[in-house]
Amino acid sequence: MRAVPERVTESIRRAGRLAFPASCEDPTGPLLAALAAATPPHARILELGTGAGVGTAWLVSGLTGRTDATVVTVEIDTELVAAVREAGWPPYVEIVAGDAEPLLPELGRFNLIFADAVAGKWTGLDRTISVLAPGGVLVVDDMDPARYPDPEHRATVRRVEQTLAEDPRLASVQLRAGTGITIATRCHQ
Numbered sequence: 001m002r003a004v005p006e007r008v009t010e011s012i013r014r015a016g017r018l019a020f021p022a023s024c025e026d027p028t029g030p031l032l033a034a035l036a037a038a039t040p041p042h043a044r045i046l047e048l049g050t051g052a053g054v055g056t057a058w059l060v061s062g063l064t065g066r067t068d069a070t071v072v073t074v075e076i077d078t079e080l081v082a083a084v085r086e087a088g089w090p091p092y093v094e095i096v097a098g099d100a101e102p103l104l105p106e107l108g109r110f111n112l113i114f115a116d117a118v119a120g121k122w123t124g125l126d127r128t129i130s131v132l133a134p135g136g137v138l139v140v141d142d143m144d145p146a147r148y149p150d151p152e153h154r155a156t157v158r159r160v161e162q163t164l165a166e167d168p169r170l171a172s173v174q175l176r177a178g179t180g181i182t183i184a185t186r187c188h189q
């Protein structure tokens with residue numbers, strides 16, 4: 001098995017120092033790396049919710065040897081933004097401070113999106129789908145409703161699942177792995 005990339009280990013340590021509890025878990029991280037590695041030349045990749053930078057680090061690890069891609073990651077918590085910006089990232093990583101939902105229409109189109117914030121996932125999902133390029137892949141985790149004691153949140157998870165399964169623009173699959181992962185690819189039409 002491939003070792004955990006050093007940048008990911010550093011980001012996990014940062015999350016510990018910041019007492020940030022919500023970093024992505026396996027197998028989401030390695031999946032992000034594998035999907036980032038498969039993106040086309042000059043790919044644009046978006047993460048909604050930077051947290052402590054663990055998901056960003058996995059995405060970057062999949063881009064090893066490339067300088068053509070762009071990774072945009074959006075985080076509303078300015079303390080997290082400052083802490084993550086302090087780490088050394090490749091120049092193609094852009095850490096944007098702000099609320100992802102109103103920002104989404106201004107960010108352009110993306111070949112890979114990791115929707116991992118309230119905004120653009122539990123609310124405003126349609127905005128996220130709208131910025132997926134044809135052939136672009138959307139990854140949403142935390143999709144196992146059984147994880148949530150709150151019936152309202154379980155209903156939200158089911159609504160998001162249903163939207164991703166039934167949207168005619170998407171081909172989607174639910175993976176019962178980790179926290180529950182849905183992958184939805186935007187069709188070429």
Ligand SMILES: C[S@@+](CC[C@H](N)C(=O)[O-])C[C@H]1O[C@@H](n2cnc3c(N)ncnc32)[C@H](O)[C@@H]1O
Pocket residue numbers: 022023024047048049050051052053054055056074075076077080098099100101116117118119
């Ligand atoms: C699950 S964590 C992200 C973990 C990170 N993607 C990773 O893989 O390690 C969700 C993050 O979304 C941020 N967030 C919540 N609402 C947001 C919003 N409206 N816009 C941008 N970020 C938001 C939270 O502050 C939190 O850091």
